[in-house]
Amino acid sequence: xxxxxxxxxxxxxxxxxxxxxxxxxxxxxxxxxxxxxxxxxxxxxxxxxxxxxxxxxxxxxxxxxxxxxxxxxxxxxxxxxxxxxxxxxxxxxxxxxxxxxxxxxxxxxxxxxxxxxxxxxxxxxxxxxxxxxxxxxxxxxxxxxxxxxxxxxxxxxxxxxxxxxxxxxxxxxxxxxxxxxxxxxxxxxxxxxxxxxxxxxxxxxxxxxxxxxxxxxxxxxxxxxxxxxxxxxxxxxxxxxxxxxxxxxxxxxxxxxxxxxxxxxxxxxxxxxxxxxxxxxxxxxxxxxxxxxxxxxxxxxxxxxxx
Amino acid sequence: xxxxxxxxxxxxxxxxxxxxxxxxxxxxxxxxxxxxxxxxxxxxxxxxxxxxxxxxxxxxxxxxxxxxxxxxxxxxxxxxxxxxxxxxxxxxxxxxxxxxxxxxxxxxxxxxxxxxxxxxxxxxxxxxxxxxxxxxxxxxxxxxxxxxxxxxxxxxxxxxxxxxxxxxxxxxxxxxxxxxxxxxxxxxxxxxxxxxxxxxxxxxxxxxxxxxxxxxxxxxxxxxxxxxxxxxxxxxxxxxxxxxxxxxxxxxxxxxxxxxxxxxxxxxxxxxxxxxxxxxxxxxxxx
Amino acid sequence: xxxxxxxxxxxxxxxxxxxxxxxxxxxxxxxxxxxxxxxxxxxxxxxxxxxxxxxxxxxxxxxxxxxxxxxxxxxxxxxxxxxxxxxxxxxxxxxxxxxxxxxxxxxxxxxxxxxxxxxxxxxxxxxxxxxxxxxxxxxxxxxxxxxxxxxxxxxxxxxxxxxxxxxxxxxxxxxxxxxxxxxxxxxxxxxxxxxxxxxxxxxxxxxxxxxxxxxxxxxxxxxxxxxxxxxxxxxxxxxxxxxxxxxxxxxxxxxxxxxxxxxxxxxxxxxxxxxxxxxxxxxxxxxxxxxxxxxxxxxxxxxxxxxxxxxxxxxxxxxxxxxxxxxxxxxxxxxxxxxxxxxxxxxxxxxxxxxxxxxxxxxxxxxxxxxx
Numbered sequence: 001x002x003x004x005x006x007x008x009x010x011x012x013x014x015x016x017x018x019x020x021x022x023x024x025x026x027x028x029x030x031x032x033x034x035x036x037x038x039x040x041x042x043x044x045x046x047x048x049x050x051x052x053x054x055x056x057x058x059x060x061x062x063x064x065x066x067x068x069x070x071x072x073x074x075x076x077x078x079x080x081x082x083x084x085x086x087x088x089x090x091x092x093x094x095x096x097x098x099x100x101x102x103x104x105x106x107x108x109x110x111x112x113x114x115x116x117x118x119x120x121x122x123x124x125x126x127x128x129x130x131x132x133x134x135x136x137x138x139x140x141x142x143x144x145x146x147x148x149x150x151x152x153x154x155x156x157x158x159x160x161x162x163x164x165x166x167x168x169x170x171x172x173x174x175x176x177x178x179x180x181x182x183x184x185x186x187x188x189x190x191x192x193x194x195x196x197x198x199x200x201x202x203x204x205x206x207x208x209x210x211x212x213x214x215x216x217x218x219x220x221x222x223x224x225x226x227x228x229x230x231x232x233x234x235x236x237x238x239x240x241x242x243x244x245x246x247x248x249x250x251x252x253x254x255x256x257x258x259x260x261x262x263x264x265x266x267x268x269x270x271x272x273x274x275x276x277x278x279x280x281x282x283x284x285x286x287x288x289x290x291x292x293x294x295x296x297x298x299x300x301x302x303x304x305x306x307x
Numbered sequence: 308x309x310x311x312x313x314x315x316x317x318x319x320x321x322x323x324x325x326x327x328x329x330x331x332x333x334x335x336x337x338x339x340x341x342x343x344x345x346x347x348x349x350x351x352x353x354x355x356x357x358x359x360x361x362x363x364x365x366x367x368x369x370x371x372x373x374x375x376x377x378x379x380x381x382x383x384x385x386x387x388x389x390x391x392x393x394x395x396x397x398x399x400x401x402x403x404x405x406x407x408x409x410x411x412x413x414x415x416x417x418x419x420x421x422x423x424x425x426x427x428x429x430x431x432x433x434x435x436x437x438x439x440x441x442x443x444x445x446x447x448x449x450x451x452x453x454x455x456x457x458x459x460x461x462x463x464x465x466x467x468x469x470x471x472x473x474x475x476x477x478x479x480x481x482x483x484x485x486x487x488x489x490x491x492x493x494x495x496x497x498x499x500x501x502x503x504x505x506x507x508x509x510x511x512x513x514x515x516x517x518x519x520x521x522x523x524x525x526x527x528x529x530x531x532x533x534x535x536x537x538x539x540x541x542x543x544x545x546x547x548x549x550x551x552x553x554x555x556x557x558x559x560x561x562x563x564x565x566x567x568x569x570x571x572x573x574x575x576x577x578x579x580x581x582x583x584x585x586x587x588x589x590x591x592x593x594x
Numbered sequence: 595x596x597x598x599x600x601x602x603x604x605x606x607x608x609x610x611x612x613x614x615x616x617x618x619x620x621x622x623x624x625x626x627x628x629x630x631x632x633x634x635x636x637x638x639x640x641x642x643x644x645x646x647x648x649x650x651x652x653x654x655x656x657x658x659x660x661x662x663x664x665x666x667x668x669x670x671x672x673x674x675x676x677x678x679x680x681x682x683x684x685x686x687x688x689x690x691x692x693x694x695x696x697x698x699x700x701x702x703x704x705x706x707x708x709x710x711x712x713x714x715x716x717x718x719x720x721x722x723x724x725x726x727x728x729x730x731x732x733x734x735x736x737x738x739x740x741x742x743x744x745x746x747x748x749x750x751x752x753x754x755x756x757x758x759x760x761x762x763x764x765x766x767x768x769x770x771x772x773x774x775x776x777x778x779x780x781x782x783x784x785x786x787x788x789x790x791x792x793x794x795x796x797x798x799x800x801x802x803x804x805x806x807x808x809x810x811x812x813x814x815x816x817x818x819x820x821x822x823x824x825x826x827x828x829x830x831x832x833x834x835x836x837x838x839x840x841x842x843x844x845x846x847x848x849x850x851x852x853x854x855x856x857x858x859x860x861x862x863x864x865x866x867x868x869x870x871x872x873x874x875x876x877x878x879x880x881x882x883x884x885x886x887x888x889x890x891x892x893x894x895x896x897x898x899x900x901x902x903x904x905x906x907x908x909x910x911x912x913x914x915x916x917x918x919x920x921x922x923x924x925x926x927x928x929x930x931x932x933x934x935x936x937x938x939x940x941x942x943x944x945x946x947x948x949x950x951x952x953x954x955x956x957x958x959x960x961x962x963x964x965x966x
Contacts (some may be wrong), residue, residue, distance in 0.1 A: 041397035047407040055421040119316035126313035149527040155565040156332030179324030199681035205668040207695040240414040243529040279417040291410035298478045300314045
């Protein structure tokens with residue numbers, strides 16, 4: 001079958017048929033020509049990569065500029081004098097209590113992730129293992145919450161938390177983050193649990209495990225990648241959350257980094273160098289975590305819509 | 308009933324933080340609230356009448372349609388091309404995949420803030436770059452007027468939406484069996500013919516999912532417009548979502564904002580309905 | 595080691611009228627190898643899973659030895675099970691898989707290692723102890739599943755079609771190995787299969803199930819020699835018994851012009867006037883054309899040691915349920931065994947006479963065997 005794709009005619013070994021390295025099957029000229037084409041693609045790829053990285057390169061360069069330099073007209077691409085102490089000084093600026101903001105982000109993210117996981121794990125396990133009359137409605141409900149976002153419910157959430165007197169607290173944001181990320185966690189872990197044959201669990205019971213033991217020793221190790229994916233994705237979503245925090249957390253010490261950031265941008269004067277330094281700190285860990293779970297993301301986010 | 312203890316934590320969370328506030332919002336939209344949140348009683352459809360009577364509403368609605376449809380269409384088109392590209396084998400493909408993740412993972416506020424800085428007419432680096440490569444003659448205040456600010460924000464929305472969309476399309480591309488493509492080439496189909504008659508139809512489910520999830524995300528998006536055009540006075544660059552936030556934050560009109568939110572909510576429910584009908588995501592769940 | 599008793603055990607599934615297992619009464623002797631056999635959906639796997647505690651018992655009771663286990667969780671029943679898909683723990687090595695029960699039971703490490711090695715030796719798995727299941731062949735995985743069961747010395751082995759994922763040749767080999775291993779270990783074993791050859795070759799006794807009901811439980815010879823009803827008669831034996839409907843005419847049943855006499859006991863046991871005559875392929879005497887039932891050879895199946903002739907006759911076989919809808923379909927041919935390498939040709943006319951003593955008679959209405 002491969003022979004067809006390696007024929008010299010360019011129309012058959014085209015876009016849709018990524019050529020594999022198989023020197024020797026075609027005639028002598030073809031592999032070299034293909035090699036040149038592949039490196040050509042690399043060049044195009046580099047340009048694409050640059051486009052996607054550009055804003056973050058601007059961010060990186062800006063984070064090391066001095067206040068004068070970043071507001072200089074006309075601007076320079078790179079800092080003339082690399083100001084590493086932006087990363088130190090930003091913690092004590094008058095615009096916002098940044099240490100508190102970082103703490104907020106961390107507490108809200110950890111709390112939201114933990115709560116989402118605790119609620120999602122049993123639901124994911126049970127729906128993957130058992131059939132019951134209300135399973136479809138339940139999964140549908142979960143799916144619909146994925147489609148809803150705090151923005152559309154902002155006024156309702158605001159009113160609810162004011163009535164409960166937990167407005168302007170971390171707890172409010174932990175609840176919001178956990179609830180709106182629950183569905184991804186349920187779906188991804190559900191699909192992992194569903195791949196473990198139920199006989200494996202039954203074998204563990206017959207081997208003398210209690211339900212708890214079979215969960216801890218057999219099921220959890222087997223679905224661990226799914227759990228990690230759920231944890232990381234939820235954590236990142238909480239970390240980046242903006243809209244609900246804006247409405248629900250008016251006090252500056254309670255606000256997360258995403259909201260605090262906007263305080264540096266004034267109508268007349270902006271401390272861009274700090275905005276970018278904070279952004280670097282806000283983005284780097286998240287990108288690293290994200291890269292770890294990339295291959296499971298699509299299936300979880302599209303919840304069965306794409307195989 | 309055996310299922311209940313297992314599902315209870317999730318149900319409590321969903322009911323408490325999604326369903327209840329949704330109901331509370333609908334309820335609020337029929338109440339008369341003071342600026343300080345004091346409930347002054349039943350308002351009937353007064354809030355809705357007020358929403359539909361607001362002067363900026365026609366502009367805002369037009370903006371919302373342009374914003375959502377424009378961003379999603381451009382995103383999907385670019386993603387189709389990019390996914391096709393990433394589906395080829397070339398040195399550095401893995402690195403490119405990782406790079407494309409960055410705008411997806413990064414906080415949208417942080418990403419759009421860079422553009423606010425870069426597009427500044429005086430110290431903006433993107434402006435300088437555009438002048439340096441000769442695309443524009445002199446720096447332009449992209450974010451100083453509503454039209455160009457709105458279009459710039461749409462470009463950023465496309466920028467942050469393309470990665471996810473590309474990965475979904477790529478996942479779709481990878482489900483197309485190789486022998487189908489070989490069969491097409493045996494049948495004498497050229498590259499373009501193969502794409503339109505074989506690949507594209509098989510991508511449709513992936514595209515439907517990507518499009519609908521994007522519609523929801525873009526429609527609900529607050530941070531991009533808030534950071535990029537938030538400083539422009541008036542409502543010429545507002546969508547219903549940012550308009551609603553302004554009603555809550557600046558004007559403290561929770562009741563009117565709730566009425567507007569209910570309208571938004573209905574729109575989203577319709578989109579979800581279309582999603583369920585077209586994509587049938589539940590087919591893998593056997594009840 | 596222990597006996598196993600099913601005492602009127604039943605299992606209902608939600609949404610179905612008919613129980614999956616209906617009032618099952620069955621005694622399995624200590625050390626016995628009992629095979630549960632039947633077509634898919636007959637309740638054989640459910641029976642096994644009820645014994646293992648993986649499936650609830652809605653009515654009746656199950657006892658292992660003197661101990662009532664009806665409501666015990668699986669972990670407390672001291673049963674080892676070999677699953678159809680083996681259900682090995684993918685994240686554990688072969689040694690950990692085999693030793694997992696001992697680990698849960700907190701058996702000291704040294705003793706554990708010793709018993710795992712012993713089991714591995716028995717099954718030829720020593721050199722694979724450090725591998726993960728994914729790196730093993732199908733046959734090796736099957737042996738690990740066996741190892742996991744035998745290392746425990748449980749009271750009962752449950753085996754749920756443990757050979758169905760192996761290829762034909764390996765299946766025959768492993769069949770013998772499992773049977774001899776069981777006899778050596780002397781552990782009471784309940785073995786589920788849909789393959790009647792497996793059932794006949796492995797079991798001390800075989801229980802035939804259909805639609806959740808026990809049809810007959812007997813030794814292989816008992817099942818083969820005296821099938822209790824039409825279903826068992828058709829299910830056990832390969833090629834299957836010829837089942838030919840006949841009406842009572844005077845003293846006997848007439849098939850293809852041949853009369854088969856019924857004893858007075860048989861006649862009085864009959865509920866209607868119709869019988870089914872069952873004759874196995876080896877129960878015919880081949881005569882030249884003109885004698886006995888006249889038949890035409892349609893297909894000759896040469897196996898070397900035997901030859902099977904598929905003949906069309908004037909005495910058509912009982913149509914099976916599957917063909918019920920197709921009116922035009924020809925009635926199934928009569929199967930006749932001839933010595934291997936015989937000279938029969940397609941189209942040849944022969945005569946068929948039932949061997950004395952090879953005739954099974956069934957009541958056509960109730961399906962029950964008539965008394966001999």
